[in-house]
Amino acid sequence: MSVHALSPAPLALVNARLIDPEQLTEARGGVLVRDGVIMALGAGVSAGALPGDVKVVDCHGDCVSPGLIDLRAFVGEPGAEHRETIATATAAAAAGGITTMLAMPNTDPPIDDPAVVDFLLRRARDTGRIKVLSAATLTRKAAGHELSEVGLLQAAGAVAFTDGLHSVADARVMRRALTYARDFSALVMHFCEDASLADGGVMNEGELASRLGLTGIPREAETIVLERDLRLVALTGARYHAAVVSSSQSLALIARAKADGLPVTCSTTINHLTLNESDIGDYRTFLKLSPPLRGEDERLSLVEGLRDGVIDTIVSDHNPQDVETKRLPFAEAAPGAIGLETLLSAALRLFHAGQVGLPDLMAALTCKPALILGLPQGRLAVGAPADLIRFDPDEPFVLDTNSLRSRCRNTPFDGSRMEGRVKLTLVDGRVAFEEQGILRG
The missing domain is CATH 2.30.40.10 (Urease, subunit C, domain 1)
Known part of the structure; x- marks a missing residue:
């Protein structure tokens, strides 16, 4: 349809x-x-x-209200249709109140070629129930080395540039990417994670990880890369969006960058706003995420950051994984959870808990992501879509x-x-x- x-x-x-x-x-x-x-x-x-x-x-x-706009959704098509297709993802999104979603470029082949952008957008027009926008890779094959052709990809319809699941480790490459993006007025959406600090880690570093016998990932794996990026933004003047922030350390960096007038925005996931590391319980792999769920104090700091406007948008971080990659020991399971269909109902937990007012909550799901991408939707106004x-x-x-309606069932809210x-x-x-x-x- x-x-x-x-x-x-x-x-x-x-x-x-x-x-x-x-x-x-x-x-x-x-x-x-x-x-x-x-x-x-x-x-x-x-x-x-x-x-x-x-x-x-x-x-x-x-x-x-305006329909939700999700800035971070991983869809299997092309290449992993057994996990999700545009048809199933958009059916789930529509049932969850999402009317626009930004598809991440981690497909097979990756979205690093104008022909793949065109394929995705055509498939969305032919089989999608909602508006599907395409992100393209920041670097070729999302490998972090050679820059993608930002101008050609943008002309083909890509609205943002990100390596999705991966972080660009090389500071020189990241500086060049930001400079290149600035020249095309393109938006860079970066997932911040130092691979060497995160290597082998499967959950938040701390007492609970030690008690569970699991290797932890420190908050600094995120903040070290984020701080580097913000310094490069100050150097280049490029538009920058931190794809996922998950700690108070990251919020402090974003708040300072905004106070300094840098063109910086950020998202956090609905999972990090409503769940914490204790929810992992008895090694529940559906709650193995990237970045990992943090402690309750960090979750509350994210809620405060949302309420204060430091966090601009809430994303589903929809990442379908099939049984073969999730029904494994926690350390071996793939990270990721589905979230399109539950984004609104999970977000309303914050409203019902009295932590965020309903209009403020909806702003982070509608008009603020629309503003970041320069979209006309996301508004309740005469003349708006x-x-x-x-x-x-x-x-x-x-x-x-x-x-x-998603093809996979790896939701962290099963039975909730x-x-x-x-x-x-x-x-x-x-x-x-x-x-x-x-x-x-």
Whole structure:
């Protein structure tokens, strides 16, 4: 199902709790969608005040907000379709309220050639339910040595440059990459990890790792590379996004860089915001992640960083792994967890715990990632693309992996009690996901 299908019939979502992440406000009212854009919104959009050709859906007080924008999702296609395809990933994303996702370039072949960018975008148009954007590798084959052709890849449609799962170790290569990206006004999204410090590590370094008999990865593996990168940003002036920050040390560096006026932003994952190393429990490999889950004090520092605006966006870090790579001893299992379908419901844990207000939380999932990529969506405003979701933030459920739409089942929230369910997802006004019968009002 292409997101570029003919314009759907006009639709109005009324009697809703409108969440505006740009203005950080909540209000009662409705949204009128016509020709794929938001035509009107607010208290004046009600069932009795609409033209006869408009289909009216009573939201019964559910929230309506812009659709989520996920800046870090690994999709198997091309090359690892047994793990995930664009079709299955976008079905999961739509069910989770995601209307735009940025696909990482760690595929086979990697996205380091304009032809592969073109392939991914065409497949997304042909089989995707949501908008799929392509990142390209920062270096050839994401190997950290030879620079990718930023200009050609950008012309083919790549919107950001990253080696995804890998960190560029060579400072000279990283400086050249930032300089090159600056000349094309391109965004560099870097995963910060010193491979020599992380080598052999499988979880956060500390007392728990020692008790479990597992080799730890110190926070410094992240912060050493991040500090180097920020110095190179100051040297080059390139736009830079730290793909994942997971510690208070990293937050302090980002906060200082922003205070100095550097063009720097950052994300953290929903897993690092809502889980900690203790959740690993009895060697649960679905919680083996990269970077590893940190201690509870670090998780709380990330929540504070999100609330204070040091952290710009929350990502799913969706990374499907099959049974053969996860049903292994903890030290041998591959890192990664799926997260597209659970991103919103997991994020709402922070709202229900009173740690982050709902508009602020939605801003980190919608308008802020849109601003980083220069996208028109992610806003609840007249004239904006009608990428919208309707969700009940309070509806409880227990996560059953058999109900997930991803091809793999490696979720860290298996069997967890969750709150918040998406009922409707619109992409350019077209239904990408609908809970059974919801459009009947």
